[in-house]
Amino acid sequence: MPTHKIINRWRNLQTIHLLLAALIILTTVLLVWQHFGMNTFLRFDPSHFKKISVNDDREHINGKSISRLTTSPDFWRLDCQLNEGYRAPYCSLDLDLSLGEQGINIDNYDQITIRYRYPIPNEQALLMLVNFNPVYSTLDDYRSQKFNEVFLPSTNEWLTSHLNGNQFNVASWWVAYKKILPEWTINEFNNVREIRLATGMYPQQQQYQIDLAYIELSGKWISTHNLQLLLLVLWGGSAACWLIAELRRAMRALHRSHTRHADLENTQRHLKELNQLLAERSMRDPLTLAFNREGLSVILANEQPNTPSSIIFIDIDYFKKINDNYGHAIGDQVLCLLTQHIQQQIRPSEKLIRLGGEEFVLLCQHSALAQAGQLAEKLRLWLFSQSWPTGTSLSCSFGVAERLENESFEAALHRADLALYRAKTAGRNRVEIAEEE
Numbered sequence: 344m345p346t347h348k349i350i351n352r353w354r355n356l357q358t359i360h361l362l363l364a365a366l367i368i369l370t371t372v373l374l375v376w377q378h379f380g381m382n383t384f385l386r387f388d389p390s391h392f393k394k395i396s397v398n399d400d401r402e403h404i405n406g407k408s409i410s411r412l413t414t415s416p417d418f419w420r421l422d423c424q425l426n427e428g429y430r431a432p433y434c435s436l437d438l439d440l441s442l443g444e445q446g447i448n449i450d451n452y453d454q455i456t457i458r459y460r461y462p463i464p465n466e467q468a469l470l471m472l473v474n475f476n477p478v479y480s481t482l483d484d485y486r487s488q489k490f491n492e493v494f495l496p497s498t499n500e501w502l503t504s505h506l507n508g509n510q511f512n513v514a515s516w517w518v519a520y521k522k523i524l525p526e527w528t529i530n531e532f533n534n535v536r537e538i539r540l541a542t543g544m545y546p547q548q549q550q551y552q553i554d555l556a557y558i559e560l561s562g563k564w565i566s567t568h569n570l571q572l573l574l575l576v577l578w579g580g581s582a583a584c585w586l587i588a589e590l591r592r593a594m595r596a597l598h599r600s601h602t603r604h605a606d607l608e609n610t611q612r613h614l615k616e617l618n619q620l621l622a623e624r625s626m627r628d629p630l631t632l633a634f635n636r637e638g639l640s641v642i643l644a645n646e647q648p649n650t651p652s653s654i655i656f657i658d659i660d661y662f663k664k665i666n667d668n669y670g671h672a673i674g675d676q677v678l679c680l681l682t683q684h685i686q687q688q689i690r691p692s693e694k695l696i697r698l699g700g701e702e703f704v705l706l707c708q709h710s711a712l713a714q715a716g717q718l719a720e721k722l723r724l725w726l727f728s729q730s731w732p733t734g735t736s737l738s739c740s741f742g743v744a745e746r747l748e749n750e751s752f753e754a755a756l757h758r759a760d761l762a763l764y765r766a767k768t769a770g771r772n773r774v775e776i777a778e779e780e
């Protein structure tokens with residue numbers, strides 16, 4: 344594996360390790376901190392809380408109980424003369440937590456601590472958390488709020504009691520009064536507008552006293568449930584980010600591999616084309632671009648067997664004189680022009696080959712002797728009628744031979760050469776047909 348890939352892989356591993364280490368440290372710190380710290384308190388006592396009042400049943404029909412509040416630096420005292428009259432006589436100490444409809448969300452706290460004294464033997468005080476919910480509560484009806492209550496035992500001495508939400512029940516009189524659906528008869532503490540400490544359920548007609556030192560709500564900035572959620576999101580989010588990064592890396596690698604593959608294919612195609620071009624060039628005469636002897640071998644190798652074919656041997660008359668009189672360069676031009684003129688007159692299946700010097704052979708596949716002879720005559724007239732760089736007309740002599748059955752190309756060429764020789768000796772600028780030997 345190349346060094347840069349090893350380094351990249353090591354870097355990736357390092358990133359994952361760092362991420363994992365950071366997550367583990369963060370998780371541990373948060374869990375330990377949440378367990379031993381992150382505490383939050385809300386305390387109601389005489390030195391910090393002033394919105395306290397006492398209440399009794401005189402606001403109800405026949406209510407005759409009389410309550411009185413005394414505030415000392417260390418506690419509030421409710422003195423209550425409970426009198427018969429209202430069907431459920433009571434006195435209460437009320438802590439007003441409200442701001443309009445808004446109260447306190449006690450769900451954010453884990454524990455309610457109350458320090459109180461209730462020196463009435465065989466009696467129970469009633470601690471109520473009065474919750475407002477616009478679904479069933481209205482501001483003009485105090486009893487439309489939900490009363491979550493718990494009974495506290497009587498005590499001659501100060502007693503500190505720790506409570507949690509599960510210990511509260513919704514007051515049965517409230518359920519009966521509201522005639523509410525069962526789903527609303529469970530505890531609710533998300534909007535507590537008042538904490539009420541009241542005389543108990545079946546009070547006697549006598550003097551009551553309730554002392555309250557404080558009520559304290561305690562909990563964590565982040566609850567265990569919320570912390571679990573937070574950690575879940577943190578781990579899940581990190582895993583998702585890592586997966587996306589890995590996916591993107593894989594996509595990039597795939598893209599690079601595709602690009603490399605396409606580049607390789609391009610290079611391969613280019614090389615193939617170059618190869619074809621070189622092969623083509625090697626079959627051509629560089630001056631005239633007619634086929635050369637190499638090209639002739641390839642053409643013969645690819646020839647279809649048992650099909651008629653003829654050879655026309657073409658030789659420029661008195662070419663030496665052109666070179667001598669007009670120079671070698673003009674001679675070259677004449678050779679190129681001659682090739683172009685012949686190419687214009689032949690079919691794709693007929694191949695022009697320069698054997699050397701001013702000697703050309705036209706290989707006429709699929710042509711019998713008569714057709715080849717006609718073609719030679721046509722070419723003779725055509726070339727003779729063209730204009731040339733010498734400013735004079737140019738004549739050629741032609742020897743035509745048809746390849747006999749099982750006759751080699753060389754043998755047929757030889758017969759065509761003999762026919763050409765006859766054309767030359769007979770005065771040039773003519774076509775001679777080869778004789779069978």
Ligand SMILES: Nc1nc2c(ncn2[C@@H]2O[C@H](COP(=O)(O)OP(=O)(O)OP(=O)(O)O)[C@@H](O)[C@H]2O)c(=O)[nH]1
Nearest residue numbers: 658659660661662663664666671674675699700701
């Ligand atoms: N310019 C040029 N001349 C060439 C080339 N190859 C051969 N020759 C010349 O072609 C001439 C051929 O002359 P000869 O074989 O005597 O034939 P000729 O003059 O055409 O006379 P006949 O064939 O008898 O009509 C020679 O002078 C060669 O130098 C070439 O590539 N370019």
